[in-house]
Amino acid sequence: MSEAHRFGSGPVQAAGPWSRYLFTGAVVVLCLWVLVPIYLLLVNTLSSPEAVATYPKRALPEFDTQSLAFFMNYAGVGQALWNSIKVATVTMILSIGAGAPAGYALSRFDFRGKDTFRVLVLMTRAFPLPLLALPLAVLYIRIGLDDSILGLALVHTTLALPFAVLITFSLFSGIPIELEEAAWTLGCNRFQAFIKVILPLVLPGIAASAIFAFVISWNEVFAAAVLTIEHRTLPAFLLQGLAESPLHLKFAGGAVLVLPALLFIFLVRKYLFSMWGIANR
Amino acid sequence: MIIKKNTLAAALATGITLLAAGAASAEVLFWSTQARPVEEAQAMRDQVLSGFSGDVDFQPSENGPWLTRVDAETQAGSGKIGVLGSLHGNLISLSDNLADMSDIGVDGVNSAFLELGKLGTDQQKYIPWMQATYIMAANKKALEHLPEGADINALSYDQLIEWAKTMAEKTGSPKFGFPAGPKGLKHRFFQGYMYPSYTNSMVTKFRSPEAELAWNKFKELWSYTNPGSPNFSFMQEQLLTEEVWVAFDHTARLADAFNTRPDDFVAFPAPAGPTGRGFMPVVVGIAVPDTAPDMAESKALVSYLLEPATQIETLRATNFFPVVDVELPDDMPAAVRMSGAAIATMSGSADANPGLLPVGLGDLGGKFNAVYVDSFERIVLAGQDVRTVLDDQADALRKLMEEAGAPCWAPDVASEGACPVD
Numbered sequence: 283m284s285e286a287h288r289f290g291s292g293p294v295q296a297a298g299p300w301s302r303y304l305f306t307g308a309v310v311v312l313c314l315w316v317l318v319p320i321y322l323l324l325v326n327t328l329s330s331p332e333a334v335a336t337y338p339k340r341a342l343p344e345f346d347t348q349s350l351a352f353f354m355n356y357a358g359v360g361q362a363l364w365n366s367i368k369v370a371t372v373t374m375i376l377s378i379g380a381g382a383p384a385g386y387a388l389s390r391f392d393f394r395g396k397d398t399f400r401v402l403v404l405m406t407r408a409f410p411l412p413l414l415a416l417p418l419a420v421l422y423i424r425i426g427l428d429d430s431i432l433g434l435a436l437v438h439t440t441l442a443l444p445f446a447v448l449i450t451f452s453l454f455s456g457i458p459i460e461l462e463e464a465a466w467t468l469g470c471n472r473f474q475a476f477i478k479v480i481l482p483l484v485l486p487g488i489a490a491s492a493i494f495a496f497v498i499s500w501n502e503v504f505a506a507a508v509l510t511i512e513h514r515t516l517p518a519f520l521l522q523g524l525a526e527s528p529l530h531l532k533f534a535g536g537a538v539l540v541l542p543a544l545l546f547i548f549l550v551r552k553y554l555f556s557m558w559g560i561a562n563r
Numbered sequence: 564m565i566i567k568k569n570t571l572a573a574a575l576a577t578g579i580t581l582l583a584a585g586a587a588s589a590e591v592l593f594w595s596t597q598a599r600p601v602e603e604a605q606a607m608r609d610q611v612l613s614g615f616s617g618d619v620d621f622q623p624s625e626n627g628p629w630l631t632r633v634d635a636e637t638q639a640g641s642g643k644i645g646v647l648g649s650l651h652g653n654l655i656s657l658s659d660n661l662a663d664m665s666d667i668g669v670d671g672v673n674s675a676f677l678e679l680g681k682l683g684t685d686q687q688k689y690i691p692w693m694q695a696t697y698i699m700a701a702n703k704k705a706l707e708h709l710p711e712g713a714d715i716n717a718l719s720y721d722q723l724i725e726w727a728k729t730m731a732e733k734t735g736s737p738k739f740g741f742p743a744g745p746k747g748l749k750h751r752f753f754q755g756y757m758y759p760s761y762t763n764s765m766v767t768k769f770r771s772p773e774a775e776l777a778w779n780k781f782k783e784l785w786s787y788t789n790p791g792s793p794n795f796s797f798m799q800e801q802l803l804t805e806e807v808w809v810a811f812d813h814t815a816r817l818a819d820a821f822n823t824r825p826d827d828f829v830a831f832p833a834p835a836g837p838t839g840r841g842f843m844p845v846v847v848g849i850a851v852p853d854t855a856p857d858m859a860e861s862k863a864l865v866s867y868l869l870e871p872a873t874q875i876e877t878l879r880a881t882n883f884f885p886v887v888d889v890e891l892p893d894d895m896p897a898a899v900r901m902s903g904a905a906i907a908t909m910s911g912s913a914d915a916n917p918g919l920l921p922v923g924l925g926d927l928g929g930k931f932n933a934v935y936v937d938s939f940e941r942i943v944l945a946g947q948d949v950r951t952v953l954d955d956q957a958d959a960l961r962k963l964m965e966e967a968g969a970p971c972w973a974p975d976v977a978s979e980g981a982c983p984v985d
Contacts, residue, residue, distance in 0.1 A: 335823075528819045
């Protein structure tokens with residue numbers, strides 16, 4: 283509420299008390315929408331199997347780490363986590379490496395087929411992965427990319443690329459071309475102008491779209507389950523069996539899957555805020 | 564930009580190193596759709612496969628990725644998978660790409676299952692690995708509501724309906740549970756339990772008056788069934804939370820309830836109908852794909868899995884029963900003892916009427932299941948007219964049987980050519 287006071291003269295206040303209650307209410311509902319499931323997940327993760335199976339549910343965890351300990355000792359979890367991080371990092375680098383130049387080109391140049399290109403970029407999301415996985419796997423086995431971090435990262439890059447292109451396109455479009463032109467008149471060539479003037483301005487946004495690529499890769503299961511066997515990513519490794527495991531292990535497994543991603547988002551949150559135009563605090 | 568290029572190069576290098584590392588390992592990759600739950604997978608690795616002379620990488624997987632991966636390796640002509648473990652129905656569709664295993668010793672292996680494993684060829688396409696079936700489980704609190712004179716080990720469907728009705732009325736909420744959820748195995752109940760019990764058939768009498776009676780009886784049972792059932796897929800969960808007191812499910816999907824609170828539950832045979840006590844044994848097979856990197860090592864693993872000691876460890880790990888003659892030790896988990904006794908009573912009962920898993924349907928197995936699931940959804944969930952639905956679905960079933968050209972299997976009488984649907 284202190285925030286609301288500080289911005290007391292903003293549009294929210296001006297619209298009268300009712301809309302302020304409505305606004306606060308909506309904020310509370312949205313926060314609960316996200317936090318309650320995570321809270322329940324954590325409570326059940328930290329409860330004993332017996333407590334998980336009984337009703338009514340406890341409101342506070344008992345701090346029983348039995349279920350979590352199972353996953354800590356589960357053969358291959360650490361390796362799978364490491365694989366996930368590697369694949370997601372490579373995906374992040376590749377999708378920004380290819381996506382940011384494409385976004386720049388889309389916003390700065392006019393060329394034939396520009397609109398078609400923008401639609402085509404989106405088309406990569408139009409084909410369901412289960413359909414593509416078979417021919418891809420056959421191809422990968424033949425050319426030796428099978429069961430490798432790079433091979434899977436290439437698939438994930440394809441999935442993340444449309445977002446990388448479209449996000450960076452709008453970032454570059456938001457920066458007046460006059461800034462670049464001014465740099466050119468002062469002796470920069472196109473590349474120098476980009477590095478010295480444009481890049482510092484869009485860097486937070488690029489970081490945000492990189493995070494997006496990371497999350498897309500982190501969450502993808504089907505391609506990972508078919509294209510990797512010995513180098514499985516965490517979701518592919520755990521989700522295969524989790525749906526059929528006892529309830530307390532489902533909760534603990536869910537937490538194992540969610541926590542690293544939450545932690546990552548928390549660490550990089552200021553870049554996400556900058557993508558949405560909220561100032562760093 | 565320079566930094567970016569370096570990282571990219573590093574990433575590429577990592578990928579290539581990993582490739583090289585992958586090629587060097589000599590483990591047998593065991594690609595399985597069974598023992599998927601994390602605890603079972605862990606037990607397979609730690610207790611079952613650790614005794615094998617070589618190294619095994621046990622990787623359980625869901626049906627979709629499992630099949631896609633095997634198909635990909637077949638099409639590519641080379642692969643990493645050494646041994647396949649899956650249900651009869653999944654292995655059928657791979658028949659052309661499985662190596663012949665006639666040279667593996669199969670002393671003491673159930674001969675009916677071995678015959679199934681030939682998949683209609685003269686080669687041993689897969690070897691039975693383990694078996695299971697579906698039984699009933701009840702919370703002991705439910706027993707006081709049993710109908711007068713009913714023997715829990717020789718229940719009839721009428722008595723089950725009466726029992727469910729009494730429980731619903733006495734406790735104020737329906738206490739019978741049925742795994743009708745998205746991952747529930749409801750189709751097996753209709754194929755292997757309801758149809759054989761009421762029509763002495765699974766296919767031929769699909770739309771008979773007896774079948775109509777069966778579906779109407781099931782509708783009656785459904786009215787005393789927990790309304791959450793369309794979300795239930797593993798009845799052990801609802802039994803443990805006591806949302807449900809009496810349930811039908813796969814032995815492996817009841818095991819957690821029996822093991823967690825053995826004193827609170829009883830296991831008992833499926834009920835009987837006018838034409839006997841229908842039940843369906845489930846066979847899981849192991850096979851070696853033609854593309855296995857080390858054929859000899861793969862076959863050695865298959866032989867190892869058939870050893871009596873391994874079979875007992877597998878039972879402990881997965882709650883799937885041995886396919887070879889073994890003497891079970893006394894210290895087996897509660898679920899094994901309880902389900903084992905119920906299965907023995909069920910298959911040994913005078914009116915036992917086993918229905919086999921579909922044979923010879925090839926990759927039409929999924930469509931075959933859909934006939935029964937669709938009938939259930941239309942008749943029971945949507946409340947459509949039983950006669951109309953059965954006539955519709957019988958057409959679909961007939962077309963499917965003719966397309967597959969599959970002759971009848973038990974309990975239907977063997978047929979020349981495709982199994983007829985009257």
